[in-house]
Amino acid sequence: MSEESIPLYQKRIQIYPRSVKGRFRTLKTGILSLAYVVYYLLPWVRWERPNAPNQAVLYDLPGRHFYIFDLTIQVQDIFWLAGVLIIFAILLFFVTGIAGRVWCGYFCFQTLWTDLFMMVEQWVQGERPARIRLDKGPWNREKLVKKGGTYGLWLLIAFWTGLTFTMYWVDAPTLVVDVLLGRAPYAAYFTTFFLAATTFVMAGLAREQVCTYMCPYARFQSAMFDHDTLVVSYDERRGEGAQGRTKLGKGLKTREERQARGVGDCIDCGYCVQVCPVGIDIRKGLQYQCISCALCVDACDTIMDNLKWPRGLVLYTSEHALNGEKTRLLKPKTIGYGVILTTATTLLIWSVLTRAPYTGTVEQIRQPLYTQLSDGGIRNNYEIKLNNKLTAPMTVGIRIEGLAGASLNMDGMERIDLDPQERIKLLARVQIPPVGGNGPPGDRVTFIIEPLAGVQAAPIRRQVPFYIPEGGR
Amino acid sequence: MSDNSPNAQQPSSAVQTTGHAWDGDLQEYNNPLPRWWLWSFYATAVFSVLYWFIYPSWPVGNTWIKGFGTVNYTMTDKASGKEEAREHRWNTRALLLEDLGAATNDPQRKDMLAKVQAASYDQIVKDPKMMEFVRSVGKGLFGDNCAACHGRGGQGVVGMYPNLTDDDWLWGGGMDKIHETLVQGRKGFMPAFGAVLKPDQLDDVAEYVLTLSGETQPSEAAERGRAIFQGPVGGCYYCHGADAKGVPSQGAANLTDKIWTIANVPAQKSVQDKKAVIEDFVARGVNNTRIMPAWKDRLSPTDIKLLAVYVHQLGGAR
Known part of the structure; x- marks a missing residue:
């Protein structure tokens, strides 16, 4: 009907997140380091076991045994896994109801690996403007070296990630030697390279698209939100004032001047948008793409600290709190999840402790x-x-x-x-x-x-x- | 990002339609297929062409395109017992053989089989692991070769096929005897006495036979029967023995125990009926009706060994 030509497919808009320092960035880095230390080193931990493999954590599929430190799980006890999954699911609902997408922002593999890949990218190619310039620029020697370096490092990390995953299923030192000498079983290569490929594609190339378009959890957790859930929000009343946000300008330098003219505290610097790994503007309200990483909070806090204005223009808060009401934590929903969570955890621990020899x-x-x-x-x-x-x-x-x-x-x-x-x-x-x-x-x-x-x-x-x-x- | 999604940018009227209109205003959007879907579709088209070359595909005249794909597997030759590597064009049967050979439990099975082959009967019986293996493999062998007559559990059919689970053995219940039975087969024989003994003599013999296992109390008739049994008229003791406990080398049954292999005495309610089934049987005898085939040419020595142990433990391993 319409004659105007509209492209049927839209290309992804590349996001160049700027780095930021702050409380949440430190927390995220801490969790990230801990997670990586555990993930990459755990298969190498040895555990003295007479008559059984000496790997501390080993999922021995052909032998039908899972070894986790002093716990040996046999096939018939695999229902514990169901218990663990139930506990994780309920824990997810419980935490999401109270504090929003905590899993997405701090613990999810996608977030962790994307974070690591972005760090590598920034280390090789530089800060946001440098990366934008590099992408726009012609394919010269510098671009080749920097892009190639980034991809090379990503591939190395991806390969080691895949290999580490495989190490959990067979004896780690033997596997590494076998894989490098080309004599490991087909399944080991398949697992390693499949995971390497997904790590590279998901964390290096697809990034926020995984959360936005692929992840079902990202979409259904809005059902667990309520008015008391902590979400990353922009304090619109403070930021916009009566006249909206304005950059720092003549006669608009101090809070007093701005308030007198009805202008909000937001100086429209755009820092919160630049640091966002999913490329949204938090000032437009809660959006489904937001993974609650809280880096925009860090960004805004940095600006507010520089201006010597109070922090909290972008903050973790609930809808009720934003409207000046009280945030209620003890609600039937929270208590219900809490009770189920405690019961399931107690039952699982009891079942493991009283297992028959x-x-x-x-x-x-x-x-x-x-x-x-x-x-x-x-x-x-x-x-x-x-x-x-x-x-x-x-x-x-x-x-x-x-x-x-x-x-x-x-x-x-x-x-x-x-x-x-x-x-x-x-x-x-x-x-x-x-x-x-x-x-x-x-x-x-x-x-x-x-x-x-x-x-x-x-x-x-x-x-x-x-x-x-x-x-x- | 949220503002850049295609739907937010384009008003719905901007989307092309197929140009058809139904019921006046019903139209159909001509949206493009998702790219990932489109590329997957092209990929399957390319794959289908590769498939024709690798796997059996098109029928051609009386035959079909066999494909270049091959499957390698090892197979044990039945006659020589040697393993040989084979290559076969791709089909699911060859694939199954390859899977069987590659599976982790197959080497274990082979190890166990070699162990049982090397062990003596005494060693096998005392070893829990080997006995577990024998029971599991033996069950399959027994089901394939023996169950048609002796029943799935070896319980047999009274009058037709011996029960292998009890402790009464016509030809001997030792492992070597069972082995012998399996290898060379057995042929049960008992002459027909219908023409030799008169009906009242048959009646007396039946009376006597029933007293042997305590079914009836001794009587005058039984005493007359004993004379026929132990004397030259009947001559039953030639095979069944003077104590009537049977002679395994002849396959002659033990008549003093509670187990009846041919005349179904336990199923009869009255003494008269019990006697009738015995008389009927003694009159007709056994000739070419109870034959156990020889298995030496049908089963490998290992299979026969496994079956001997399996049958032996079925019967209480005496």
Whole structure:
């Protein structure tokens, strides 16, 4: 219909964030350093474990064991992972309800790696104006060296990030040697290079687009916000005054002069916009792109400090507080999340602390359901599954009780030595002598699986059916 | 950033439409496809061409394009027992064989198999790990080869196929005897006495046989039956033994225990019926009806060894 030519696709507008110093920048750098130290060094920490790998944190998929310091998680305990995920989810809701997108601003991998890549970029190419100039300029030697240097460093970081991730799944020193010598398994290369590629693309190239267009969490957390949630806001009343914001100019130098003329405290320096890693103007209000990194707060505070005006023109505050009302923290929502969070955490810790050192189950073999013996006795067979969860050997004894005249035959495996982390299935035959008469066509027998050596634990009792055919006794 | 999104910049009227109008004013926007979608689409088109060359694809006359893709796997030759590397054109069967060979549990299985091959029967029975392996592999072998007659759990069918889970063995329940049975097969035989014994004599023998396992109390008829059983008229003791406990080398059944392999005595309610099934059986005998095939040419020595241990532990490992 319309004849005017409008481009159907719009190119991304490159963001050149300026660096800033301040409370939140220091906090972010602190969290970033801690996160990187943990992430990159943890696979290298050794942990003395007899009969098991010596890596402090190792997710051994082929061996079906997760080793986390002194905790060994076996396949059947993987439901703890569900517990951890539930706790993380609730923690996220809880914190987001109170303090907004704390996860996005300070802890998210996307934020952390983008931050690191930006630091590298700034270190090689210089501050915001220098980077803009470099991008606009022709492809000369300087541009080639600086751009190439940045990309090279990014690639190195990305590769080491991918490799570190892979280290969590196999022995780290062996892996590094194998990867560098080209003899690591295919899966290791795939994981490493896939993560290297995503790190490079997401943190180096896509950056804020990941948060704006790809991340589902960024979009649905607005549902957790309310009027009491802490968000990064611009104090519009103070900043705009009656006449709006104006740059420092003649007769507009001091607060008193400005207030007398109805001009707000914002001097429209644009620093808060320049430092924003997602390229928004916080003075336009809360926007979905905002990751709550609070760098604009640092920027504005710096300016206010220079002017010797009070801080807090851009600040962490709630909608209620901005309107002069009280911010309420104790609300049904917060309390509800808090209760669920505490309960889930307590349950998980309790479950981990009271984990059994070994497990034993008994199942009746039902094909055939029973066997009639030559002397008229009846035999039932059972499959016993034993699992030593410890990284030390143990000895387990098996006996039965609760069935008159019954005897247990396990070919001498009634007392069995279990290797560290061994899982085994045993056959147990329970036999009763002919008694005569017509008893009920069934009974029960209790297996008692008890530790004899190597571990202190309560015996496991399993009551299972014992089938006796009609008229069998 | 928020102001730069395309929708904020363009009023909706600026978007092209397909030019059609329905119901007077219903129009359709001619929005472009998302770029990522478009490029993925082109990529799949390119991939489909590559696919034709790598994998089996187009039918051509009576055959089809086989593709250049190949799969390498190792296979154990059944006759020689040697492993050989093979290359096969790509298909899912070859892929499965490759996966089986590459899986981590396959080397473990091979190790265990070698261990069982090298071990003696006594060593296997005493080793929990080997017995676990035998039970797991044996279950599959038994299901493939034996269950058709003996049942999935080895419980057999009275009158047809022996129960392998009880402690009564026609041909001997030792591991070596079971092995022998598996290797060379067995052929049960008992002459038919229908023409030799008169009906009342058959009745007496049946009466006697029932007293052997305590089904009935001794009687005059049973005493007459005993004379036939132990004497030259019937001559049953030749095979079943003077104590009637059977002779495993003949495959002759033990008549003194509670287990009935052919005449289904436990299923009969009255003594009369019990006697009837025994008489009927003694009159007809067993000839070419109870045959266990020989497995030495059908199964490998390892499979037979595994099955022998498996069947032995089914029967209570006496």
